[in-house]
């Protein structure tokens with residue numbers, strides 16, 4: 001999963017880069033993006049030759065490909081400019097684009113919300129459809145889904161951060177859209193994510209999954225909870241497991257992290273935790289969770305084979321979080337470890 005590299009995999013990826021006397025292309029891309037965040041003139045120049053992903057009221061534009069898949073078109077600036085002009089908008093909207101990265105081809109990448117234009121008209125001119133992010137996220141494969149999630153998160157932040165919470169005066173963004181400054185007090189605001197710990201608890205033989213009443217039918221996921229102010233990752237993890245299922249954690253292993261756009265930007269910190277096999281009795285907090293249960297390797301293995309979510313009237317079947325979700329990644333890691341340890345027994 002490209003968006004979630006464990007520290008070991010990160011080391012392996014870094015090891016693959018050939019040593020050069022100059023900066024690696026990764027280093028130069030990261031430095032380029034950083035420069036664009038700090039220098040408005042360079043960012044504006046990069047926008048003229050950059051790629052732009054369009055959104056309409058926070059829904060990204062997707063196109064059907066010949067292979068029956070979907071992709072977000074990366075439009076060039078001059079094309080976006082002519083779409084805007086054709087639909088009666090003056091060119092100034094283009095400058096509202098927000099920097100989201102740099103492609104491996106060294107192209108600066110931006111996103112732009114054209115919510116002030118008629119949705120159907122933009123769709124017709126661009127030959128695509130604006131699809132809600134929750135749906136788009138699961139229609140896309142690879143790195144495009146997290147890129148769009150980042151774009152939507154930044155666009156949402158700009159749309160909801162127009163005023164300083166200390167003075168009530170308007171805030172002004174820099175060209176990259178990486179910060180906003182109060183026009184009166186000079187207070188600088190940066191985009192925010194809420195840290196969330198997500199943990200797959202195991203008693204050595206089984207893993208613990210839970211469901212909230214709002215989850216799709218049959219879906220169980222790892223335990224998750226927002227960090228309280230001042231807490232460490234470990235403290236949040238132990239508190240959430242205690243609060244939600246009444247268990248005390250013995251040990252914690254960090255796995256990986258993920259930006260999760262739903263319902264707003266969360267920074268998911270993924271961990272595994274073990275509890276003593278002698279203390280597995282659950283005391284579920286039913287105000288938070290509809291159900292929590294232990295699942296063995298066999299049940300998880302067959303749930304991983306289920307390809308479509310259960311429908312109303314179908315026999316009850318365990319449905320696991322989709323591939324893009326870090327919960328799925330944790331479950332896969334646990335499954336692989338259990339398989340190895342069962343072979344070793």
Ligand SMILES: NC(=O)c1ccc[n+]([C@@H]2O[C@H](COP(=O)([O-])OP(=O)(O)OC[C@H]3O[C@@H](n4cnc5c(N)ncnc54)[C@H](O)[C@@H]3O)[C@@H](O)[C@H]2O)c1
Nearest residue numbers: 194196221224225226260262263266268321325326327328
């Ligand atoms: N990507 C994944 O695999 C995955 C899996 C499970 C959950 N999640 C995400 O994790 C998040 C947290 O999980 P949870 O709902 O069990 O959390 P939780 O157990 O902390 O319960 C949510 C409650 O926490 C309170 N809360 C405290 N700080 C908050 C904040 N900054 N934002 C919103 N609410 C806050 C609210 O009262 C809210 O109702 C959810 O938004 C969910 O989308 C992601």
Ligand SMILES: [Mg+2]
Nearest residue numbers: 223224225288
């Ligand atoms: Mg929770």
